[in-house]
Amino acid sequence: MKSCRPAQRIGILRLPSKCGITYSLSVWNTRPFTHAAVSHPRLSRFFLPSGNLALPPGERESTTDLLIRAGFIRKSSAGVYSLLPLGTFVQRKLAAIIHRNMYMVGASEVSLPSLLPPSAWRKTGRWDNTELYRLKDSSDSEFCLAPTHEEEITSLVSREVSSFRQLPLRLYQIGRKYRDEKRPRGGMLRGREFLMMDLYSFDTTVEAALATYEEIQMAYRLIFDTIGIKYAVSEADSGAIGGDLSHEYHFVTPVGEDTLIACDSCDYTANVEVAVSYPSEEHIYGADVVAVQYGLTTDGTLLVIYHPPDRVVNENLIKRELPTYNPSVLDPVGEFKRNNDPMLQRMIRIFDERVSEKSSLPDLPVSINIGSITSLQFPCVEVAPESYPNELCPHCANGTLRESRAVEVGHTFYLSTKYSAPLKAHFTAEDGTKKTMEMGCYGIGVSRIISAVAEVTRDDQGLSWPVSICPFEVVIVTKPNTGKVDDLAIKLYQDLHKAGCEAVIDDRDEKSFGWKLSDAKFLGFPVSVVVGNKYLKDGKVDVESRRTGQSISCSPEQVAQTVAIILQTEKSTMRSTSP
Numbered sequence: 001m002k003s004c005r006p007a008q009r010i011g012i013l014r015l016p017s018k019c020g021i022t023y024s025l026s027v028w029n030t031r032p033f034t035h036a037a038v039s040h041p042r043l044s045r046f047f048l049p050s051g052n053l054a055l056p057p058g059e060r061e062s063t064t065d066l067l068i069r070a071g072f073i074r075k076s077s078a079g080v081y082s083l084l085p086l087g088t089f090v091q092r093k094l095a096a097i098i099h100r101n102m103y104m105v106g107a108s109e110v111s112l113p114s115l116l117p118p119s120a121w122r123k124t125g126r127w128d129n130t131e132l133y134r135l136k137d138s139s140d141s142e143f144c145l146a147p148t149h150e151e152e153i154t155s156l157v158s159r160e161v162s163s164f165r166q167l168p169l170r171l172y173q174i175g176r177k178y179r180d181e182k183r184p185r186g187g188m189l190r191g192r193e194f195l196m197m198d199l200y201s202f203d204t205t206v207e208a209a210l211a212t213y214e215e216i217q218m219a220y221r222l223i224f225d226t227i228g229i230k231y232a233v234s235e236a237d238s239g240a241i242g243g244d245l246s247h248e249y250h251f252v253t254p255v256g257e258d259t260l261i262a263c264d265s266c267d268y269t270a271n272v273e274v275a276v277s278y279p280s281e282e283h284i285y286g287a288d289v290v291a292v293q294y295g296l297t298t299d300g301t302l303l304v305i306y307h308p309p310d311r312v313v314n315e316n317l318i319k320r321e322l323p324t325y326n327p328s329v330l331d332p333v334g335e336f337k338r339n340n341d342p343m344l345q346r347m348i349r350i351f352d353e354r355v356s357e358k359s360s361l362p363d364l365p366v367s368i369n370i371g372s373i374t375s376l377q378f379p380c381v382e383v384a385p386e387s388y389p390n391e392l393c394p395h396c397a398n399g400t401l402r403e404s405r406a407v408e409v410g411h412t413f414y415l416s417t418k419y420s421a422p423l424k425a426h427f428t429a430e431d432g433t434k435k436t437m438e439m440g441c442y443g444i445g446v447s448r449i450i451s452a453v454a455e456v457t458r459d460d461q462g463l464s465w466p467v468s469i470c471p472f473e474v475v476i477v478t479k480p481n482t483g484k485v486d487d488l489a490i491k492l493y494q495d496l497h498k499a500g501c502e503a504v505i506d507d508r509d510e511k512s513f514g515w516k517l518s519d520a521k522f523l524g525f526p527v528s529v530v531v532g533n534k535y536l537k538d539g540k541v542d543v544e545s546r547r548t549g550q551s552i553s554c555s556p557e558q559v560a561q562t563v564a565i566i567l568q569t570e571k572s573t574m575r576s577t578s579p
């Protein structure tokens with residue numbers, strides 16, 4: 001059935017107005033769709049520009065280029081992309097999974113502006129962030145394009161909430177964010193404009209905030225379980241957001257920008273930025289002279305950090321033990337000598353776990369009363385399993401550590417009062433005292449997940465979407481320009497629809513049958529139903545799984561049931577078998 005036809009004038013509608021003038025309107029049949037065509041999604045009706053199916057020669061095509069060639073996205077400028085219809089289908093399904101799980105934890109949806117004034121950003125000290133897009137309007141008033149919304153949501157809540165009775169509160173949105181990324185790369189993995197889910201929690205006590213954190217962690221696990229791609233949850237650095245407790249959610253892939261350290265014996269996983277290892281016997285440092293690094297805390301205490309000369313001190317690990325450590329001081333010893341009253345001088349000597357009692361220590365850079373010196377020992381150097389194998393896991397002390405590359409797709413932070421204190425998000429507690437709200441913030445990179453899922457599931461035939469976020473679950477591929485086949489395609493669509501499967505008919509008659517079969521694999525629909533020569537010859541239809549390549553030949557009446565079984569199997573096995 002070819003339903004495209006030119007628009008025709010099919011009548012004139014005359015509308016009398018109250019003042020006696022009659023308007024004549026031509027009525028055009030401008031919808032080139034038959035009723036049947038509207039009822040049945042057809043690829044010929046989609047804006048689906050796609051290029052040559054042949055893979056470019058030479059090196060592996062990037063996933064961004066693959067998504068462009070398959071007609072899911074288009075590049076607007078460096079780090080900025082448009083989603084085409086198939087891309088919006090993926091995005092909408094991802095958003096639906098997030099909305100469902102946010103509803104389950106009692107989070108309410110808001111929509112905050114992208115154009116934000118600087119006042120709150122100045123109060124939190126983040127206005128000078130170099131990745132902020134700053135702009136001025138015609139009245140010379142300053143704004144930024146929102147890279148995140150802690151300031152905006154905290155200001156909003158501080159104005160609207162004043163009593164413990166209005167708490168706890170969980171607010172989230174799925175919206176656009178902007179970051180002046182100097183080197184946008186990886187397509188939608190690290191863009192300048194991107195779509196994110198961000199959730200903010202407000203509680204009355206630390207205990208309640210930590211319980212919220214646990215509950216949102218559970219919701220995140222449900223979201224990522226539903227997406228169906230194998231993921232890792234790792235201990236993370238709080239970075240620019242700040243806060244005391246933080247976890248990252250990653251898809252493991254060799255092209256990822258992050259490095260994860262994981263134990264081969266327990267579930268310890270951490271971003272290399274905060275990963276910890278204990279030395280095995282062979283790595284305990286002997287009698288040789290160890291290296292030393294100096295640091296200063298915000299209250300003027302000099303840190304003297306002893307470590308093996310071949311290892312690099314991880315400042316995040318120092319900061320985790322001593323939160324007042326300020327790594328940005330360039331000359332800690334000079335500052336210490338200049339600013340301290342000799343009577344008030346204090347020093348903390350930090351021994352990395354690899355430094356032993358036998359090690360020779362360099363002389364102290366300043367003379368100081370021995371009673372003013374404290375000593376600590378903890379692991380404080382960067383973990384590097386490839387150079388230093390057999391170092392031990394900090395959780396089980398049994399397993400050894402392995403390194404892998406990964407893409408961060410979600411992040412959770414317990415913020416405490418980092419934003420609520422400067423932005424005066426106070427409330428009156430049950431005992432009548434004035435208190436500051438305890439906050440958490442939680443993000444999921446929506447556009448980043450689209451690109452990351454494409455990355456970890458692609459193969460040499462093209463994209464391969466998991467059932468959870470595929471644009472369509474089933475594509476019915478028909479032999480072009482064959483009326484009998486097209487009629488069957490509609491019948492199959494109706495059967496699949498009744499069985500709860502989302503199908504689309506590939507009726508692009510201008511393409512060859514072979515091209516359409518390759519394109520079904522290239523676009524990555526989980527199941528293809530092929531209505532071609534075999535049907536014309538002996539009445540059989542092929543049902544093919546994109547991921548396994550398995551093909552089942554069956555009668556048209558058996559198609560819906562066969563597809564439903566394949567989809568169900570895909571949903572239950574995808575996560576355990578994905579990379």
Ligand SMILES: [Zn+2]
Binds near residue numbers: 264265393395397398
């Ligand atoms: Zn372990």
